[in-house]
Amino acid sequence: MANLSTIDSISHYGPIVVLLVMAILFGVGNVILTTVLGPRSQGPVKGMAYESGMNPFSSARRRFHVRFYVVAMTFLLFDVEIVFLYPWAVVFGSLADESALRPLFLGRVLFFLLTSVVAFTYAWRKGVFRYD
Amino acid sequence: MVVSELHSLVLSHFLFTGAVLFIFGLVGFLCRRNLIMMFLCTEMMFQGVVITLVGFSRFHGNLTGQTFVIFVLTVAAAEAALALGLVVLLFRRKRTLDPEAWGELQG
Amino acid sequence: MTESVILEKLATLWPEIIMISGACICMVVGLSPKQAVRRSVVWITGLALAVAGLLLVAPHFGWWAGETSGGAAGLATAMFVRLSVILLGLLLWLTSWGVPDLLPATQVAEAAAAQGRPFNPSMVCRGEYFAFFLFSLTGAMLCASANDLVWLFLALELTSLPTYIMVATGRNHMAAQEAGLKYFFLGALSVAIFLYGFSLVYGATGTTVIVSTQLQPVSIAGYVAGLQGEFPPLLATGLLLSLVGLAFKIAAFPMHFYVADVYQGAATPVTALLAFVPKMAGFVSIMLLLSVIGWPLPVPVMWVLWIMAAVTMTVGNVLGLLQNNVKRVLAYSSIAHSGYLLVGIVAGPTTSAGTLGQGLAAVLFYIVVYGLATIGAFSVLGCLRVNGEEAQTYDEISGLSRRYPGLALLMLISILSLIGLPPLAGFVGKVYLFGSAISGSFIGLMVVAAINTAVSAVYYLRIIGACYFGESRIKIELVATRAGRLSAGLAAIAVLVLGFRGGWLVEATREATRSVSVVDVDTQPQVAAPDHLSSE
Numbered sequence: 001m002a003n004l005s006t007i008d009s010i011s012h013y014g015p016i017v018v019l020l021v022m023a024i025l026f027g028v029g030n031v032i033l034t035t036v037l038g039p040r041s042q043g044p045v046k047g048m049a050y051e052s053g054m055n056p057f058s059s060a061r062r063r064f065h066v067r068f069y070v071v072a073m074t075f076l077l078f079d080v081e082i083v084f085l086y087p088w089a090v091v092f093g094s095l096a097d098e099s100a101l102r103p104l105f106l107g108r109v110l111f112f113l114l115t116s117v118v119a120f121t122y123a124w125r126k127g128v129f130r131y132d
Numbered sequence: 133m134v135v136s137e138l139h140s141l142v143l144s145h146f147l148f149t150g151a152v153l154f155i156f157g158l159v160g161f162l163c164r165r166n167l168i169m170m171f172l173c174t175e176m177m178f179q180g181v182v183i184t185l186v187g188f189s190r191f192h193g194n195l196t197g198q199t200f201v202i203f204v205l206t207v208a209a210a211e212a213a214l215a216l217g218l219v220v221l222l223f224r225r226k227r228t229l230d231p232e233a234w235g236e237l238q239g
Numbered sequence: 240m241t242e243s244v245i246l247e248k249l250a251t252l253w254p255e256i257i258m259i260s261g262a263c264i265c266m267v268v269g270l271s272p273k274q275a276v277r278r279s280v281v282w283i284t285g286l287a288l289a290v291a292g293l294l295l296v297a298p299h300f301g302w303w304a305g306e307t308s309g310g311a312a313g314l315a316t317a318m319f320v321r322l323s324v325i326l327l328g329l330l331l332w333l334t335s336w337g338v339p340d341l342l343p344a345t346q347v348a349e350a351a352a353a354q355g356r357p358f359n360p361s362m363v364c365r366g367e368y369f370a371f372f373l374f375s376l377t378g379a380m381l382c383a384s385a386n387d388l389v390w391l392f393l394a395l396e397l398t399s400l401p402t403y404i405m406v407a408t409g410r411n412h413m414a415a416q417e418a419g420l421k422y423f424f425l426g427a428l429s430v431a432i433f434l435y436g437f438s439l440v441y442g443a444t445g446t447t448v449i450v451s452t453q454l455q456p457v458s459i460a461g462y463v464a465g466l467q468g469e470f471p472p473l474l475a476t477g478l479l480l481s482l483v484g485l486a487f488k489i490a491a492f493p494m495h496f497y498v499a500d501v502y503q504g505a506a507t508p509v510t511a512l513l514a515f516v517p518k519m520a521g522f523v524s525i526m527l528l529l530s531v532i533g534w535p536l537p538v539p540v541m542w543v544l545w546i547m548a549a550v551t552m553t554v555g556n557v558l559g560l561l562q563n564n565v566k567r568v569l570a571y572s573s574i575a576h577s578g579y580l581l582v583g584i585v586a587g588p589t590t591s592a593g594t595l596g597q598g599l600a601a602v603l604f605y606i607v608v609y610g611l612a613t614i615g616a617f618s619v620l621g622c623l624r625v626n627g628e629e630a631q632t633y634d635e636i637s638g639l640s641r642r643y644p645g646l647a648l649l650m651l652i653s654i655l656s657l658i659g660l661p662p663l664a665g666f667v668g669k670v671y672l673f674g675s676a677i678s679g680s681f682i683g684l685m686v687v688a689a690i691n692t693a694v695s696a697v698y699y700l701r702i703i704g705a706c707y708f709g710e711s712r713i714k715i716e717l718v719a720t721r722a723g724r725l726s727a728g729l730a731a732i733a734v735l736v737l738g739f740r741g742g743w744l745v746e747a748t749r750e751a752t753r754s755v756s757v758v759d760v761d762t763q764p765q766v767a768a769p770d771h772l773s774s775e
């Protein structure tokens with residue numbers, strides 16, 4: 001059974017392998033062909049970032065303001081808290097309507113959310129969400 | 133259909149992937165000279181652990197490993213926030229991410 | 240079934256719940272617009288610690304019929320560890336009384352608020368400091384009641400993560416931030432390593448429960464008991480990796496590189512915390528993990544720990560000789576003491592019935608005594624300033640006895656206890672610890688430890704020499720906080736009392752470890768051992 005399914009599943013990947021090989025051949029082939037066949041001319045105008053466009057006036061690599069990082073971090077933390085709600089929701093949904101555990105479970109998740117509210121209050125007071 | 137394909141993955145696949153991620157992360161941590169890259173390497177080690185745990189969880193047929201994974205991911209996120217904070221703090225003072233640049237503490 | 244496990248567990252955790260709530264309150268209250276409210280976070284922290292301590296001992300005295308049950312370590316060990324963390328936590332609380340107030344950013348913000356301008360909450364980290372302080376202590380307490388690898392992992396992280404921030408923000412100096420960064424990166428590495436170990440242990444046994452209980456009959460200890468002496472390589476590798484990762488928390492050999500830099504860079508009260516709290520958490524975790532396989536340890540594990548212990552103490556003491564900075568010296572002494580403590584772990588509970596036959600009890604006793612002495616020494620250092628900076632080098636504390644004889648005396652007591660001179664508590668601890676090594680016939684390790692103790696006396700005596708016989712060339716100032724001096728005084732008194740009348744604590748540690756030493760064998764039928772590693 002195990003061997004059979006292994007062989008089966010490998011044969012399923014056959015077309016994908018063919019596709020990958022074709023894609024690689026096409027990509028690499030194009031690059032090789034253009035370098036071999038195409039004409040070449042170098043110059044200051046050719047080397048510009050936007051040929052026949054606006055002249056670049058400063059580096060495109062700007063540093064972001066620190067507040068973006070702070071918001072990113074805050075987002076990351078609150079985002080991960082949501083993960084815990086999924087298993088809770090699955091178990092809660094499977095409890096019977098009149099089960100004594102229902103209020104207990106609800107209370108617990110509310111306590112959990114309360115801790116995030118504390119964190120949110122803290123972040124707010126600390127000025128994380130201020131944009132002036 | 134999907135299930136039968138998943139079953140063709142045996143435990144050793146998971147373990148191998150996990151171990152490779154863990155070791156790549158470890159080697160990267162020891163060799164890299166950029167704080168962000170070093171941090172990403174520790175994250176990679178965490179992901180190696182996560183894959184190992186999920187593999188074992190499937191092998192043993194219980195959910196303990198997957199529960200563990202959720203907690204590992206949470207702690208990894210907390211560490212990521214902490215690392216970003218520390219690195220930004222230091223970058224503003226030193227203008228570089230090379231750990232060799234800090235040499236205040238020598239005995 | 241799981242439901243009752245959770246309920247039973249939660250009922251035992253009231254002290255921890257109080258401390259976590261206190262930490263949350265500190266976080267929010269520390270940012271209040273009213274100055275008096277802001278300043279109250281110190282008191283809230285103290286109150287949370289005191290209430291937690293009372294709740295912990297209340298069932299014992301019958302004041303309150305709270306649930307009492309321990310984790311894998313057993314009720315008594317968990318009780319001992321939690322109580323000692325709270326008591327030494329109170330000392331650490333006194334030590335770090337004024338730390339966040341000394342930061343320039345805090346002073347600027349407070350001065351602006353005092354002149355009637357609006358208070359800028361983003362500049363002050365008083366609330367955070369004390370909240371993280373409470374979080375870290377709670378983590379160490381939770382380690383003691385762990386009976387699950389997931390729990391243990393989360394408790395260890397709760398101990399460590401706040402300390403990274405405390406190191407980086409506790410002092411306005413480039414060195415503090417560098418130290419915080421180093422500490423964090425090595426910490427993240429160590430976490431990854433012991434997590435990988437945990438995942439392998441789970442893989443080998445199929446469970447993360449450490450010791451069987453009525454509600455959770457399948458456990459790692461039960462699995463090991465069912466092996467009858469054979470030891471699968473997967474489990475051995477897992478345990479070994481966990482030990483290596485935990486070496487970071489206790490500042491032992493393969494992961495000791497950060498210690499001197501971090502201890503030097505952090506604010507001195509934070510350093511005092513680092514010397515005790517993570518070490519306690521780490522040693523309790525190591526005891527938990529090893530209690531699964533039981534003593535006498537299997538030969539390979541025993542040798543790994545033997546080498547770890549010997550190398551740790553030697554490295555600590557030899558490098559300690561080369562330092563000029565007292566904080567670095569105490570850091571290397573912290574490494575060396577971890578080495579001594581590992582001796583007790585190697586010996587474990589031996590068959591000898593005498594007082595000196597209990598390695599684990601000796602570890603618990605010694606770690607408390609070490610914590611007291613080192614908190615005393617760091618508290619004295621934390622009181623001293625030279626040109627507005629912390630006094631750190633031998634030169635800077637030289638001639639301390641002439642300016643501040645009281646502080647010098649407290650330093651003397653703490654340092655003598657660290658050396659292990661009679662009649663101080665450090666001596667009792669060393670006798671207890673090395674005695675267990677002899678009972679377990681680890682004579683070689685005992686000799687290494689004895690030589691190391693003699694070597695360590697050299698650098699400890701240099702500190703005392705600087706305090707008592709040095710010329711005072713540099714003007715030392717006192718920081719205006721009485722709490723730090725009070726903490727040093729209390730620590731010194733405790734060291735003296737335990738030295739003369741320490742018998743009750745020895746008894747307490749023996750009681751505490753009675754349950755650890757016996758591995759639970761009466762388990763239900765176990766999960767089938769995975770004999771090959773493929774699922775089909």
